[in-house]
Amino acid sequence: MLSVENLTKVYRTGDKALTDVSFTVPRGQVVGLIGPSGAGKSTLIRCVNRLVEPSAGSVRLNDLDITRLRSGDLRRARRRIGMIFQEYALVERLTVMENVLSGRLGYVPFWRSFTRRFPPADIAKAFRLLDRVGLSAHADKRADALSGGQRQRVGIARALEQDPDLLLVDEPTASLDPKTSRQIMRLIVEICRESGLPAIINIHDVVLAQQFADRIIGLQAGRVVFDGPPAGLTEEVLTRIYGEEDWTAMRQAAAEDEAAEAEQRDEAKKMMRAL
Ligand SMILES: Nc1ncnc2c1ncn2[C@@H]1O[C@H](COP(=O)(O)OP(=O)(O)O)[C@@H](O)[C@H]1O
Ligand SMILES: [Mg+2]
Numbered sequence: 001m002l003s004v005e006n007l008t009k010v011y012r013t014g015d016k017a018l019t020d021v022s023f024t025v026p027r028g029q030v031v032g033l034i035g036p037s038g039a040g041k042s043t044l045i046r047c048v049n050r051l052v053e054p055s056a057g058s059v060r061l062n063d064l065d066i067t068r069l070r071s072g073d074l075r076r077a078r079r080r081i082g083m084i085f086q087e088y089a090l091v092e093r094l095t096v097m098e099n100v101l102s103g104r105l106g107y108v109p110f111w112r113s114f115t116r117r118f119p120p121a122d123i124a125k126a127f128r129l130l131d132r133v134g135l136s137a138h139a140d141k142r143a144d145a146l147s148g149g150q151r152q153r154v155g156i157a158r159a160l161e162q163d164p165d166l167l168l169v170d171e172p173t174a175s176l177d178p179k180t181s182r183q184i185m186r187l188i189v190e191i192c193r194e195s196g197l198p199a200i201i202n203i204h205d206v207v208l209a210q211q212f213a214d215r216i217i218g219l220q221a222g223r224v225v226f227d228g229p230p231a232g233l234t235e236e237v238l239t240r241i242y243g244e245e246d247w248t249a250m251r252q253a254a255a256e257d258e259a260a261e262a263e264q265r266d267e268a269k270k271m272m273r274a275l
Contacts (some may be wrong), residue, residue: 001026001200002048002166007057009043009222017043017224021057025198030189032213032230033202036242038217042200046167048200049081050074061166063262079106082159084188086171090143090154097139099154103161122161129157133187149180156188160195167192167199173208174201181205185212206238 002025009018013096017040025031033041046052050066052069059066061077069077082103090099104122118126130136133153138146143154152172156216159167169188173181185201192199203209209216210230218226218233226237 001062002200003058003060004044004048005058006015007044007047007059008055009040009047009052009180010055012041014223018047018054019120021219021224023217023224023227025200027196027198029152030192030199030201030212030214032209032216033200033219034206034216034241036203037217038206039220039241040222041204041219042170043222044219045083045200045202046172048166049078049083075106080165082162082164082167084152084155084167084169084172086174090151092157093142093146095140095142096130096135096146096154097123097126099143100129100157100161103158106162126157126161129160132160132191133157133210148176148260149184152176152180152184152249153187156184156191160191164197167197169199169201171202171204173205182211189213189269190237206242 004024007018007021008016010016011092021040021044021196023031033044037040043052047054048066050059054067054137057067061080064077066074066077070246074120091102094102101118101122104118127136127139130139133156135150135153135157137152143151146154155172172188173184176184183206185203188199188201191197201209201213210233213230216226216228216230216233217224218237222239226232
């Protein structure tokens with residue numbers, strides 16, 4: 001379980017990015033963190049693993065107070081926190097398998113990682129994960145030969161190879177098309193449910209968040225202004241989070257995407273029948 005208490009972040013520039021943020025995430029729960037640009041979503045997930053140092057408050061993961069850890073212990077704790085980013089920082093010239101195995105780098109001794117000699121159990125695990133994310137046929141491909149969706153699948157497998165107790169995901173679909181976005185969200189959520197992993201997913205796309213998350217936390221100017229089930233995102237709540245126009249436009253764009261896809265599916269069916 002993740003427990004965030006009274007988390008506050010003031011950057012050196014004076015920007016107050018988070019004010020008194022508190023919530024807990026139990027095992028297997030996927031939280032969709034939504035809010036307009038600049039609301040503090042990235043700051044919040046970066047404070048959880050202390051890539052950004054919180055100004056006040058605490059973050060606990062399974063009774064470990066992350067905010068109190070010093071260098072060595074912090075590094076060990078970070079290994080148990082899987083991160084997935086928008087454009088996942090894959091090593092372009094390495095293969096898919098090597099990228100997934102890099103999730104073990106925090107665990108294997110330096111000389112072994114240097115010679116890329118990973119224990120057989122790590123390799124077996126990597127194969128299982130590649131299979132789970134639908135990439136087993138691509139294990140030996142170079143990362144730079146993959147599509148955006150495939151790259152994000154490698155990112156997911158890499159994070160899971162770490163054996164995480166928590167998954168932090170920052171805008172995983174921002175550079176993907178709508179259909180691939182839904183596939184990636186579905187995959188992340190399924191994996192969290194299967195393995196009892198708690199997850200926080202930053203996502204500016206309300207419709208996607210509503211469709212896939214178990215729970216929504218809405219940030220507005222660094223404060224939690226909504227915390228509840230996806231069905232609780234009423235017009236009034238969305239306006240509280242995004243202001244008047246933003247979310248209406250977003251809904252409309254999503255509806256148009258869905259309609260375009262349905263049309264494409266119909267076209268494809270027609271073509272199949274014509275063959
Ligand atoms: N490294 C930084 N230094 C100073 N201010 C920052 C930094 N990173 C983010 N901020 C500010 O903190 C606020 C929240 O930013 P961020 O967490 O990136 O929001 P979001 O991910 O929701 O778009 C913004 O006002 C932003 O300008
Ligand atoms: Mg962000």
